[in-house]
Amino acid sequence: MSSARTSRSRSLAAHGILMLYTVIALFPVFVIIVNSFKSRRAIFAEPLALPTPATADLVGYRTVLSQGDFLLYFQNSLIVTVASLAAVLLFGAMAAFALSEYRFRGNTLMGLYLALGIMIPIRLGTVAILQLMVASGLVNTLLALILVYTAQGLPLAIFILSEFMRTVSPDLKNAGRIDGLSEYRIFFRLVLPLVRPAMATVAVFTMIPIWNDLWFPLILAPAEATKTVTLGAQVFIGQFVTNWNAVLAALSLAILPVLVLYLVFSRQLIRGITSGAVK
Amino acid sequence: MGSLTLTAVTKSFGATHVIKGVDLEVADGEFCVFVGPSGCGKSTLLRIIAGLEDATSGDVVIDGRRVNDVPPAKREIAMVFQSYALYPHLSVRDNMGLGLKQSGADAATVKERVAAASAMLSLDPLLERRPAELSGGQRQRVAIGRSIVRTPKLFLFDEPLSNLDAALRVATRIEIARLHRELGATMIYVTHDQVEAMTLADRIVVLNAGRVEQVGAPMTLYNDPANMFVAGFIGSPKMNFLAAGPLGQPGKTLGIRPEHVAIDRGQGAIAATVSHVEHLGGETNVYARCEEHGLVAVRLFGEHRFEVDERVFLTPDPARGFHFAEDGSRLRV
Numbered sequence: 161m162s163s164a165r166t167s168r169s170r171s172l173a174a175h176g177i178l179m180l181y182t183v184i185a186l187f188p189v190f191v192i193i194v195n196s197f198k199s200r201r202a203i204f205a206e207p208l209a210l211p212t213p214a215t216a217d218l219v220g221y222r223t224v225l226s227q228g229d230f231l232l233y234f235q236n237s238l239i240v241t242v243a244s245l246a247a248v249l250l251f252g253a254m255a256a257f258a259l260s261e262y263r264f265r266g267n268t269l270m271g272l273y274l275a276l277g278i279m280i281p282i283r284l285g286t287v288a289i290l291q292l293m294v295a296s297g298l299v300n301t302l303l304a305l306i307l308v309y310t311a312q313g314l315p316l317a318i319f320i321l322s323e324f325m326r327t328v329s330p331d332l333k334n335a336g337r338i339d340g341l342s343e344y345r346i347f348f349r350l351v352l353p354l355v356r357p358a359m360a361t362v363a364v365f366t367m368i369p370i371w372n373d374l375w376f377p378l379i380l381a382p383a384e385a386t387k388t389v390t391l392g393a394q395v396f397i398g399q400f401v402t403n404w405n406a407v408l409a410a411l412s413l414a415i416l417p418v419l420v421l422y423l424v425f426s427r428q429l430i431r432g433i434t435s436g437a438v439k
Numbered sequence: 440m441g442s443l444t445l446t447a448v449t450k451s452f453g454a455t456h457v458i459k460g461v462d463l464e465v466a467d468g469e470f471c472v473f474v475g476p477s478g479c480g481k482s483t484l485l486r487i488i489a490g491l492e493d494a495t496s497g498d499v500v501i502d503g504r505r506v507n508d509v510p511p512a513k514r515e516i517a518m519v520f521q522s523y524a525l526y527p528h529l530s531v532r533d534n535m536g537l538g539l540k541q542s543g544a545d546a547a548t549v550k551e552r553v554a555a556a557s558a559m560l561s562l563d564p565l566l567e568r569r570p571a572e573l574s575g576g577q578r579q580r581v582a583i584g585r586s587i588v589r590t591p592k593l594f595l596f597d598e599p600l601s602n603l604d605a606a607l608r609v610a611t612r613i614e615i616a617r618l619h620r621e622l623g624a625t626m627i628y629v630t631h632d633q634v635e636a637m638t639l640a641d642r643i644v645v646l647n648a649g650r651v652e653q654v655g656a657p658m659t660l661y662n663d664p665a666n667m668f669v670a671g672f673i674g675s676p677k678m679n680f681l682a683a684g685p686l687g688q689p690g691k692t693l694g695i696r697p698e699h700v701a702i703d704r705g706q707g708a709i710a711a712t713v714s715h716v717e718h719l720g721g722e723t724n725v726y727a728r729c730e731e732h733g734l735v736a737v738r739l740f741g742e743h744r745f746e747v748d749e750r751v752f753l754t755p756d757p758a759r760g761f762h763f764a765e766d767g768s769r770l771r772v
């Protein structure tokens with residue numbers, strides 16, 4: 161950047177503010193991770209202190225790994241998150257392509273209808289969803305969760321992706337048609353790569369609420385075999401006694417997989433966030 | 440090889456009628472240029488011919504075959520877009536070969552035809568690059584190369600040069616003219632640019648608000664326009680439209696090209712005040728304002744000195760004038 165456009169004090173101030181925000185945002189995570197490595201007494205005595213040889217204790221992790229089947233919970237969470245994410249991205253992108261590319265009767269109405277889901281929380285329909293799952297015999301299956309999360313994620317995905325797809329040059333798609341590419345090839349080979357940053361943005365926004373959700377696993381799939389991590393961690397929170405070591409250890413472990421997924425998408429995400437601004 | 444016939448083609452987007460009945464015959468091997476003001480439906484008509492848009496009514500016949508229900512890829516056409524529309528993830532070579540590959544040609548044929556097209560447009564050094572690594576002019580050459588690989592019956596160009604700078608535009612224009620001669624294919628070319636239209640076309644189709652105003656060779660349109668719209672559209676600076684009455688001429692309007700108006704400081708038919716002068720070196724354009732005719736352009740060859748606000752007299756050459764009736768139609772007197 162040229163020095164004419166940058167002032168030292170202003171960029172210092174900007175960085176200061178960003179640092180402050182980062183510290184505030186990361187603080188709870190920091191506290192959870194630090195305390196997950198301490199003994200119960202140390203957690204309550206000095207919650208902000210780093211673990212020292214005297215206070216360090218892996219009892220939380222030992223409890224988590226020995227009690228309950230956390231490996232299975234992790235697997236369940238991963239299956240649900242990845243499958244829902246894939247379904248949201250695939251069907252969301254396809255619907256967005258149809259809405260942005262084809263002129264048909266009721267196009268706008270359909271777009272509005274699909275966007276309505278952004279404003280109406282899906283939890284309002286919990287009772288009906290539960291009845292539906294009971295009737296179709298899907299209670300206590302991962303499929304129930306995958307279906308619900310796909311429905312939950314689609315509206316925002318369609319909304320964001322159709323806006324992005326409108327910006328893809330119509331000439332490019334027409335060139336593909338003249339060259340004899342099928343609509344599927346045009347969608348997968350020409351359009352999707354161009355909206356990849358938007359896909360990553362949608363992926364992150366979809367993935368995190370699904371991973372963290374407690375509501376639907378509790379209602380639709382509370383069985384031992386289908387528990388997700390967030391639900392599994394609840395066994396350590398009792399009405400009278402809470403095993404804080406175990407809760408904190410479970411939460412620390414639960415951060416890891418999303419962190420990995422996030423890192424996978426983050427390169428794209430940064431391009432997505434800045435793509436409107438730069439160019 | 441590639442004639443085109445349009446019969447009573449119309450196109451509406453909902454309640455907006457964009458193409459209002461177009462009949463057109465383009466002969467095999469002809470270079471046909473569509474011109475017209477912005478929004479008159481040139482691109483829409485081209486897209487109907489390509490099959491990217493369905494006509495609301497009417498027939499499109501390419502090479503004797505009615506293609507209304509034939510998808511674009513099967514119409515044996517190629518199209519070059521204003522925005523190049525190269526596939527960003529493919530190399531130049533693959534961009535050029537994709538259409539042929541899709542139509543089921545074997546690898547050897549694709550390779551051979553790509554090589555031929557690339558030799559024709561001197562694209563050889565660029566074949567392995569991605570579109571992002573090319574300049575605008577190179578991208579448009581690749582787009583043209585991509586269109587010739589499939590040896591289509593009909594080439595469609597939608598303002599292919601309007602994103603290029605002036606020098607490149609001239610060079611690419613010459614290239615397209617050469618391609619037309621070498622390939623002998625039928626070409627339909629949409630442009631805003633007068634010079635492109637006049638220099639490239641065998642025949643020009645002047646469109647206005649979804650209708651064909653006139654079809655003819657460039658010089659026919661210039662020397663014998665069918666109506667006031669065509670007369671005003673072809674030629675630059677624009678034809679002057681003078682009130683016919685005060686000049687003792689028949690009709691409502693007398694149209695006269697800027698080069699057919701004489702300008703003199705001493706005497707003449709119309710008294711006027713110079714309001715603007717353009718010196719172009721080879722020629723000088725003088726714009727003079729007068730009471731009853733408004734702004735009149737005069738085109739002089741060579742260099743001439745006229746000052747703004749100077750009093751001058753203008754004399755149109757009535758023998759070179761065109762007479763138009765109230766409704767804009769030509770009066771042949």
Ligand SMILES: Nc1ncnc2c1ncn2[C@@H]1O[C@H](COP(=O)(O)OP(=O)(O)OP(=O)(O)O)[C@@H](O)[C@H]1O
Nearest residue numbers: 452455457475476477478479480481482483484631
């Ligand atoms: N998909 C569409 N829906 C509604 N109206 C459209 C659509 N496409 C084009 N039009 C309208 O049709 C008219 C003709 O458009 P077209 O693109 O053919 O103009 P054009 O002659 O190519 O103009 P330009 O020289 O500016 O490219 C315009 O008024 C435009 O608003």
Ligand SMILES: [Mg+2]
Nearest residue numbers: 481482483597
């Ligand atoms: Mg156009």
